[in-house]
Amino acid sequence: MVSQKEFKELAIGLGRKWLFPDFTNKLTWLVVTVGCGILLTSTPLKLIFYNWLVDTINLNSGTDFTIAELTNDSADYIWGVVLVALALIHNIAYRYVNFLASCEGKDNLEKRIKADxxxxxxxxxxxxxxxxSARLLKEHDFSNLYDGEATSNLEKFVHRWNDAEHxxxxxxIESKRIELWESCHSFLYKLAVATGPVGKGFSFSAIPDMYLGERDMPDFVTQRVNELNKKATECYCQHQEFVAVCKERLRC
Incomplete structure (x- = not known):
């Protein structure tokens, strides 16, 4: 369903296009030129032009077309003034509508920037x-133990930043936030599946207890460690890209 606000914006946009099309300035200048021509052209010159126009029509149509004698050109001057005045009024109205639209757009943009x-x-x-969490993503090699508390910022981001309030x-910016959230969510899921606690402390490892301290690891353990390191690096790069995009777009 279209909301009342969206319908209003659509109506205003269509009305603006019909009343003030893109060729408004050219049309305004044409009307002004015609009006000034009427004001500046003397009666004899206009009479010559009208007679030439009538002769041309008669020559091409084969009919005998005549016009009344021009005795008073005051009406022509009135039409010239009217045309010029209408053109000026139209131009002022056009600029005023554009000014209001730009002010509204600027105000909305400032509100969006402030909220973001x-x-x-x-x-x-x-x-x-x-x-x-950022240092863990950037620096840690998951062939080694890691502190379980190091993922707290990452977990909070995944749990909180996937609703309408965020x-x-x-x-x-929103597209970058989604990309970052999806990567972090995928990494945390992989981390939960591929690692486990070591002893009774808060340390975790991607290497099963039976292989701890061993120099040669089975292929599945090596592959698990490499995947965790790769996903962690991707998350950190996307985190930094998200921050950079926000600073560029919001200028903060």
């Missing part, structure tokens, strides 16, 4: 580039 900026500030608090109004 506030949301981005929240993101930087919950998932900054220097947090433990949608960016800028489509470019």
């Amino acid at each position: 900026t506030a949301l981005f500030e929240n993101f930087k608090i919950e998932f900054p580039s220097n947090c433990a 949608v960016f109004l800028d489509p470019v």
